Amino acid sequence: EKKLLKYGAQYEGKRTDAAMQKWRSNRFGQFIHWGLYAIPGGEWKGKTYTYAAEFLKSSAHIPNSTWDSLQYQFNPVKFDPKTWAKMAKKMGVKYMTITTKHHEGFCLWPTQYTKFNIGNTPYKKDIIKALVDAYNSEGIDVNFYYSVLDWHHPDWRYDIKTKEDSIAFSRYLTFAQNQLKELAENYPSVKGFWFDGTWDQSIKKNGWWTLQVEQMLKSIRPGVVVNSRLRADDYGARHFDSNGKMMGDYESGYERRLPSPTDTQVIHRDWEACMTIPENQWGYHKKWDISYTKTPLELIEMLVQTTSLGGNFLLNFGPKPDGTIRIEEQQIAEHIGNWMKINSAAIYNAGHAKGWPRQDWGYFTQNETTGKLYAVVFNIPISGILKIQTLEGITISKASFLEKPDVPITVKEIAKKQVNLYLPQQSFSEPFVIILDTINENKNKYIDA
Numbered sequence: 001e002k003k004l005l006k007y008g009a010q011y012e013g014k015r016t017d018a019a020m021q022k023w024r025s026n027r028f029g030q031f032i033h034w035g036l037y038a039i040p041g042g043e044w045k046g047k048t049y050t051y052a053a054e055f056l057k058s059s060a061h062i063p064n065s066t067w068d069s070l071q072y073q074f075n076p077v078k079f080d081p082k083t084w085a086k087m088a089k090k091m092g093v094k095y096m097t098i099t100t101k102h103h104e105g106f107c108l109w110p111t112q113y114t115k116f117n118i119g120n121t122p123y124k125k126d127i128i129k130a131l132v133d134a135y136n137s138e139g140i141d142v143n144f145y146y147s148v149l150d151w152h153h154p155d156w157r158y159d160i161k162t163k164e165d166s167i168a169f170s171r172y173l174t175f176a177q178n179q180l181k182e183l184a185e186n187y188p189s190v191k192g193f194w195f196d197g198t199w200d201q202s203i204k205k206n207g208w209w210t211l212q213v214e215q216m217l218k219s220i221r222p223g224v225v226v227n228s229r230l231r232a233d234d235y236g237a238r239h240f241d242s243n244g245k246m247m248g249d250y251e252s253g254y255e256r257r258l259p260s261p262t263d264t265q266v267i268h269r270d271w272e273a274c275m276t277i278p279e280n281q282w283g284y285h286k287k288w289d290i291s292y293t294k295t296p297l298e299l300i301e302m303l304v305q306t307t308s309l310g311g312n313f314l315l316n317f318g319p320k321p322d323g324t325i326r327i328e329e330q331q332i333a334e335h336i337g338n339w340m341k342i343n344s345a346a347i348y349n350a351g352h353a354k355g356w357p358r359q360d361w362g363y364f365t366q367n368e369t370t371g372k373l374y375a376v377v378f379n380i381p382i383s384g385i386l387k388i389q390t391l392e393g394i395t396i397s398k399a400s401f402l403e404k405p406d407v408p409i410t411v412k413e414i415a416k417k418q419v420n421l422y423l424p425q426q427s428f429s430e431p432f433v434i435i436l437d438t439i440n441e442n443k444n445k446y447i448d449a
């Protein structure tokens, strides 16, 4: 039965306002994890730690005082925000999400609420402002990642077991709320907030605070988009409230994994998957090869699969302590960008192709405004014949390559709801897009009648 909730979902279904439509049409974003953890880069006292580099403080049991003194070494003298923004633009992302503060508690902006911030490093300058300005100049939206979990702040608690915990943690919640208000007020073009580190009992017991923060951000910046990970309800249910309704504006539970290509649940809501190139490294790790690293074509397929299921794909980069982006990440970005330059029509403002079944050769995406249908092909049969399973009453009138509209593709209906596309004899080195023109006989019949 339905529970009466004070702090549950605030609305049902997808948001339809312009800000949310922009967020959705972006589809491809760049995640950036940058903080003090970039300095040791997964190594401490000559030892390599293979777990996530941004967790080194925890993995190597480094005391606060030692870790916090990294602040006095943070000096990215080669940091040029314009270079980052240009690389992101070329890669084809429409938004970027930056760690304003990760679990370590170090703030990349000169916050007035803790001294543990960029203003008290040799570098001094506001990195968040530099990135917002540079990315916005390239037409890229900027969102703020904020870890509620904070290893530095003395008032952070994992659970509330005593009166003292409760007093300390309420001071912490005020601190975090002040910081978030400061971010929303000082960076007026911010388009979204991406919360993390909200899984502990202390937050689950304070669901009221998560709703208050969401409402505060939306009152300062109307239209701002907030992820489900922030939220907990009256009973400590997270992401989805105790009545099963999603909280926040989009589901953000897909971390280093995607929903299955046949998942029919996710298409009914907005969602985003965040992905690492290595197995599990978000911050910079000196050693690139301690785990499998995904290839550009694998990442492109993830982007397409995500788009085909109506989600956004947020691909992570971990810049070096000197302010540059490692060569391996630059090369991957370049490859993806070359692909996007040709094929992005199948990505931006595209989503789930309504009603179309999953196909062996790849994925359908569909433009959310025009309804135009794109077949993104990853697996070509040796026969050179793409078998398309169509829908009742839908005829494919024409098929053409997005990149080379003049190269003909023969279309033949071979049986009910089965169409063959005959590809030209040529080899392909990259996934490619075919635009399908369709005639909806159902619709025509309806109009005639």
Ligand code: H79
Pocket: 033, 052, 054, 196, 197, 199, 255, 274, 282
């Ligand atoms: O910022 C990146 C990582 O550093 C961060 N999230 C991405 C975006 C991250 N923090 N923690 N983790 C990833 C892994 C933590 C997993 C656990 Fe749990 C937290 C295990 C137990 C508590 C969450 C809640 C997963 C299982 C239960």
